[in-house]
Amino acid sequence: MEKEASQLEKDHVHHVYEKIAPHFSDARYKAWPKVQKFISNQELGSLIADIGCGNGKYLHINSKVYKLGCDYCFPLVETARNDGHEVMLCHSLCLPYRNECFDAVLSIAVIHHFSTKERRMQAIKEMARILRIGGQIMIYVWAMEQNRRKFEKQDIFVPWNPSPPSCASGNPCSRGIWKLINQKDKKLALNQHSHKSDGPLEAHRKAKSSSYVGEKEIMCTLFEKSLRWSLVSKSLGSALDLSNQWHQGEICTYCTYNFHLSEPDRKKDFEQTRQSSFMKYISNLLPSCRPISEDNAFEVAVEPGPLVSYHSVAFKSCSKLSQDTKQLQVAADITHDCSSVCLPDLVSHNKDPAVTQQLKIDHHPKQATFCRPQNKSKISSSLEGTGREDTISTQNKQQQTSSNGACLRYYHVFKKGELAELIEHQVPELRIIHSYFDHANWCVIAEKTPGGNI
Amino acid sequence: MKLLTHNLLTSHVRGLRPGGGYPLGIQATEVKLSPVDFNAQFVARMVPKVQWAALLQAAQSLGHGSDLPPEPAPGYESDEDFLRRLHHVLLEVEVVEGILRCPDSGHEFPITKGIPNMLLAEEET
Numbered sequence: 001m002e003k004e005a006s007q008l009e010k011d012h013v014h015h016v017y018e019k020i021a022p023h024f025s026d027a028r029y030k031a032w033p034k035v036q037k038f039i040s041n042q043e044l045g046s047l048i049a050d051i052g053c054g055n056g057k058y059l060h061i062n063s064k065v066y067k068l069g070c071d072y073c074f075p076l077v078e079t080a081r082n083d084g085h086e087v088m089l090c091h092s093l094c095l096p097y098r099n100e101c102f103d104a105v106l107s108i109a110v111i112h113h114f115s116t117k118e119r120r121m122q123a124i125k126e127m128a129r130i131l132r133i134g135g136q137i138m139i140y141v142w143a144m145e146q147n148r149r150k151f152e153k154q155d156i157f158v159p160w161n162p163s164p165p166s167c168a169s170g171n172p173c174s175r176g177i178w179k180l181i182n183q184k185d186k187k188l189a190l191n192q193h194s195h196k197s198d199g200p201l202e203a204h205r206k207a208k209s210s211s212y213v214g215e216k217e218i219m220c221t222l223f224e225k226s227l228r229w230s231l232v233s234k235s236l237g238s239a240l241d242l243s244n245q246w247h248q249g250e251i252c253t254y255c256t257y258n259f260h261l262s263e264p265d266r267k268k269d270f271e272q273t274r275q276s277s278f279m280k281y282i283s284n285l286l287p288s289c290r291p292i293s294e295d296n297a298f299e300v301a302v303e304p305g306p307l308v309s310y311h312s313v314a315f316k317s318c319s320k321l322s323q324d325t326k327q328l329q330v331a332a333d334i335t336h337d338c339s340s341v342c343l344p345d346l347v348s349h350n351k352d353p354a355v356t357q358q359l360k361i362d363h364h365p366k367q368a369t370f371c372r373p374q375n376k377s378k379i380s381s382s383l384e385g386t387g388r389e390d391t392i393s394t395q396n397k398q399q400q401t402s403s404n405g406a407c408l409r410y411y412h413v414f415k416k417g418e419l420a421e422l423i424e425h426q427v428p429e430l431r432i433i434h435s436y437f438d439h440a441n442w443c444v445i446a447e448k449t450p451g452g453n454i
Numbered sequence: 455m456k457l458l459t460h461n462l463l464t465s466h467v468r469g470l471r472p473g474g475g476y477p478l479g480i481q482a483t484e485v486k487l488s489p490v491d492f493n494a495q496f497v498a499r500m501v502p503k504v505q506w507a508a509l510l511q512a513a514q515s516l517g518h519g520s521d522l523p524p525e526p527a528p529g530y531e532s533d534e535d536f537l538r539r540l541h542h543v544l545l546e547v548e549v550v551e552g553i554l555r556c557p558d559s560g561h562e563f564p565i566t567k568g569i570p571n572m573l574l575a576e577e578e579t
Contacts, residue, residue: 003576006576044493044495044496045495045503064496066496066500068459068462072573077569078569081568086455086456086458088455088459088569088570088572089569089570089571089573090572090573091573091574094466094574095466096463096464096465096572097464098462098463098476101462
């Protein structure tokens with residue numbers, strides 16, 4: 001069990017963070033104010049350990065204290081080092097510090113990556129060990145209960161989006177992209193929708209297409225980001241967001257636009273049937289438009305479940321027809337990538353026999369192994385217990401080697417009260433001072449007491 | 455890696471007797487000096503927090519052993535000369551490349567670009 005838990009964490013925490021480390025310096029990863037305050041309040045000359053410091057975003061706070069960061073991920077640690085911080089490489093379950101040598105300890109968004117209760121407890125106990133009596137520890141973990149939606153399960157895999165559109169930085173956000181596309185190409189798309197290879201219109205379309213190339217490429221890149229973000233940001237617990245007409249309309253428009261970049265002489269009826277099924281599916285997936293934030297865990301959460309490649313089907317068919325159309329290839333890549341994310345319960349939404357048939361043919365062997373329907377219940381429940389480990393580790397290995405490998409991070413999201421209960425029952429040497437909800441996290445501040453085993 | 459950091463580090467190789475992993479021996483191949491602003495109060499507060507013998511040993515292995523007395527003298531809080539020398543040893547001497555050696559097991563932890571790698575293989579924990 002330990003070995004499997006450790007392997008799961010290797011595949012879906014460590015390897016992922018190593019891959020995505022270069023992207024961690026984005027502005028969106030700002031320090032949470034309450035954590036900053038906790039550090040700032042430590043008195044002059046305090047020794048503070050940031051366990052799981054990542055790229056060191058908390059290590060610059062309060063120059064009057066000595067901060068030591070550590071993390072399992074070398075690229076992240078290296079980033080922190082390059083910023084001049086004292087950091088090291090180590091594992092949270094085996095901290096290389098002597099007993100009771102720190103005045104304060106931070107564990108911000110770390111222990112939710114441990115895949116068993118025992119390991120989470122061990123991590124907390126290790127941190128309690130290095131804390132001096134009277135010293136305080138602050139722990140943040142992702143909450144299962146979010147403001148707007150709720151995860152259905154506690155053990156989940158969250159895909160990584162390397163570059164969501166950023167409204168703040170001045171780049172067009174996805175909303176803006178939709179508008180752009182809508183304005184510029186809706187007419188084109190609608191025209192094409194009702195005409196086949198009409199001579200003058202064909203020429204007109206080609207002419208228009210070429211003049212838009214630059215814009216389209218930009219929009220495509222931005223769209224790529226939005227689409228990726230949209231496709232993977234369905235939260236488990238949310239109902240299908242059918243009320244979001246704006247997004248439905250826009251994505252239909254864009255997809256129509258894309259489809260009509262391909263050759264006109266395809267089997268239109270079949271295509272349209274598949275297209276409309278796909279449209280329905282995609283439009284049902286889209287959440288409302290807001291910038292993605294690392295703070296808000298659930299925005300990107302999906303649950304391991306049955307494999308769906310049927311949205312890749314629709315795009316694949318188009319990309320086959322027009323291989324040199326960049327947008328379609330990009331879109332195909334994205335959906336293929338996202339299809340490895342195993343969005344749940346999709347087969348049941350689609351009654352189209354053509355798509356179902358195609359689904360069987362296009363079922364990607366590598367992706368499938370992670371998301372075999374019969375294993376859904378095994379993965380989605382807690383990782384305690386026997387009989388699942390082989391399945392999980394095998395699947396995870398194969399998932400990891402999927403060439404399109406959407407980076408999936410494992411999380412155990414905490415229920416309300418779970419973190420506090422874990423500490424109260426398993427870590428008697430810590431006394432909880434404050435327990436609260438902050439930015440989609442359950443948080444605890446606790447003090448080290450003389451009691452309990454060290 | 456600063457010597458203040460080193461003072462807090464211990465080896466967690468499996469099977470060690472209690473305290474058998476501390477202090478780690480330093481074998482440095484590259485050391486640099488980085489200026490850090492002096493704060494007397496800060497340095498004074500470090501004194502009760504560090505293991506003095508381990509600090510001395512580490513300083514000696516880097517050629518700074520003579521900077522520090524065998525024990526902090528009473529009234530050290532107001533001894534600026536002592537505090538400045540301690541400041542230098544604790545905060546300004548950095549091991550960039552080298553090895554940390556577990557005293558009991560001999561296990562070696564590399565230091566690369568100033569980053570100690572304290573990871574142990576599964577079987578060693």
